[in-house]
Amino acid sequence: MRPPDRPPAPAPADRATDERAAEKAALDAYSGYLDASRTAGGRGDPHAPELSRFLADPxxxxxxxxxxxxKEHGAMRTGTLKSDPSVTAVSLDSVPATVDIQDCxxxxxxxxxxxxxxxxxPGSGGKRYLATATATRYADGRWRISTGAAHQDQPC
Structure with missing residues (x-):
């Protein structure tokens, strides 16, 4: 008998559909995170509302x-950041559900x-590097990027 607080496991076809939907939602959140970060960084606005739309703590x-x-040092981000993300793991059974993303x-x-x-x-010149992130599905059903790391010592 299954625990009462857990829904029954979906059928395999439903599972694949759910995973594809999660992947798409997570990648959309990741793209939104990059765009919101570029926009807020270009304006020097750490409280830009679009940040909390796509990101969560930490x-x-x-x-x-x-x-x-x-901003406090009189600087801002400018230019273009190119991204080529892919999903490396989907964990719909975890609480909360997560999707791991890897990007170059x-x-x-x-x-x-x-x-x-x-x-x-000085010292802020850009290069190509590996980045990882985790998208988390929150109680409101929205996916937000909750963790991320730039692995600048790992070129791609």
Missing amino acids: LLTRVRMAILQA LDATGYRLVYVKDRRVV
């Missing part, structure tokens, strides 16, 4: 702090610059 706080620190970020055209004169901040 990553939300980390992104806000990075934007705030850049190309930051060669994405720079931290001084607001005053648009000079590139």
Whole structure:
């Protein structure tokens, strides 16, 4: 007999459909996270509402702090960040459900610059590197990126 608080396991065809839907929702949240971070970073706005639409803690706080620190030092992000994400794992049975994402970020055209004169901040030159993230499905049914890591020592 199954526990009363857990729904019955879906049929295999339903399971595959649920996993594909989770993958799509997670990748959409990841894309939204990158766009929201670029926009908020370009404006120097750590409280941009689009951040909380696509991110959740602890990553939300980390992104806000990075934007705030850049702003306090008179800097902002500019340029283009290219992304090529893929799903590496789907865990619909975990509570909460999660999807793991791996990406090859190309930051060669994405720079931290001084607001005053648009000079590139020393040591902030971009490159291609591996990034990982976890999308989590929250009680409201929305997927948000809750953790993320840039593995800048791992080129891709």
